[in-house]
Amino acid sequence: MSTEFHNLQELRHSVSVATKVFIQRDYSQGTTCRFQTKFPSELDSRIERTLLEDTVKTLNSYYAETEKMGGQSYLEGCLACATAYLIFLCMETRYEKMLKKISGYIQEQNEKIYAPRGLLLTDPIERGMRVIEVSVFEDRGSSGSSHSSSVSSGGSSQR
């Protein structure tokens, strides 16, 4: 019972999503995948402007590279057509490879920059490439001062 109580305190004081901020797509250059680099005002107090802008710019450059129509993508397209697209049973498309790279990048950014500030970026592919969802985590520690002692004990147990 005491462990349940402890868990409850941890839950009550653990993070919860207070709000979600969405960075929308930027269609000014056509239908290629780009996100707006305009800094959302809701995050002003949570993160430095330049960090987020850098992340979005890097993501934009990755997406641009993915959709770039150059020799390599044409070659891949022709080869795929010639093999009746059976080649994709064996190998990944360039697009899929890039998406994996982007996922890795987002995860790395989350670990290094966003999680310490209580934010979490969601990979746009999970939102249909429409938005970059930034989850803003708020501490629920304000639910009662009587729990402050267990707050610190809960905190120390987590370390």
Add this chain to the structure above:
Amino acid sequence: MQQLGVAEPMRECEYSQISTRSSTPMETPYKKRTPKKRKWQAFPGRNKFYCNGRIMMARQTGVFYLTLVLILITSGLFFTFDCPFLSVQLTPAIPVIGGVLFVFVLGTLFRTSFSDPGVLPRATPDEAADLERQIDVANGSSSGYRPPPRTKEVVINGQTVKLKYCFTCKIFRPPRASHCSLCDNCVERFDHHCPWVGNCVGKRNYRFFYMFILSLSFLTIFIFAFVITHVILRSHRQGFLNALKDTPASVLEVVVCFFSVWSIVGLSGFHTYLISSNQTTNEDIKGSWSSKRGKDNYNPYSHGNIFTNCCAALCGPLPPSLIDRRGFVQSDTPLPTPPTNGITMYGSTQSQSHMAAATPLMQSEPVILTDEASLPGRTSLGGPCSGALPLGGQPTPPTSTPNLSCDNGMLPLRNDHSEALHHHHTDGVHHHFLTPEEAPSPPGMLPCGSPLGHSHTIQGFYNPASQDSLHEDSVRGLVKLSSV
């Protein structure tokens, strides 16, 4: 920001616990609870899925089977009756080439029919709420009797393009996307809905569609030409009528091919033109980029020259499907805007039963919630609430109900009128359709205008547990506490 000083040192270690994968924390213990359901089983559009989600087609597939039967029978007759004669008399290359064409036609047909055309997944409730909030802010909350049409303007390469808001999918459609009312999905770079292939033709399967009709034109012409050759060669020896008696199948083949050639070759030509100018059928019919609309009207998506346009359409990178049909549904994954035909929400039934169990304690919850920072836009107006409301005793805003029923009533009306941007592709017959500007605003919108305004005043009062598993955990914790 409400942070106690004592909570501050905790902040570091708490946040370091956030799973940096996009799944929300505390989900793993509960994966076992919800039955393992694949996402295609809960797909909100009107599509049929086969082979456990690998194959995706439209609802009406009758004409597709007709297409398949026609191709199989005509080709079968050709290979059985004409090829033996021709390969002996002329060259054995004929059945070989015919065979290659036939295989290519079937391959591209299946690829077109079975793949995802580029369906855009519907907005999650959070996104939808956020967008609604932005629209209300932009329009002013007291927008009068009828909310203005929801459009956003964007300048693409110098041309002003209007992005329309899709009421079914609750998103602003990207440029060139359109909502197919037959499949009830928004499709990227929507070309048209083709009943002959039993699917929409969009960004992801346009090249297969084009190669299908191109190869089918070649196959049709090929069969037509060689059947005629066959009959002529035979009639040199036997006379025309005897020749026909010997090869009755040829007559059927000629008839089928003759009627197909005009439509299919015509269609190939039309789509070749579309590809070279980088337009969709939709845009061409509406004359979106025609110079008749204005001197400065041009296609902002065209790459400039025909070669680049063709390469881009046919050999460009193929984006993966956005809807992840075969993935498993996570109970805490934000659910997309639910379908109006009442497909049950898997996660919410579980959580709602817990909510019901915790009902006596829920009364204290709102007190705690409102003490915290207000949660703007957290109200979910979609389906996850629809399961919750009948359970009673929930501190839900009463105005949510009329919004839901109103929503349900409104959608079919919108679908009929303003979403009719697709056109049925039937051998070049173009149906007239209404653009959203021409279609009258559905009267069903009128009573819905106000509830949408009301719902935003309810801030963070009711937090659907299906969205926030941590809230569910807290509730469960409260239940445990009560049992002590």
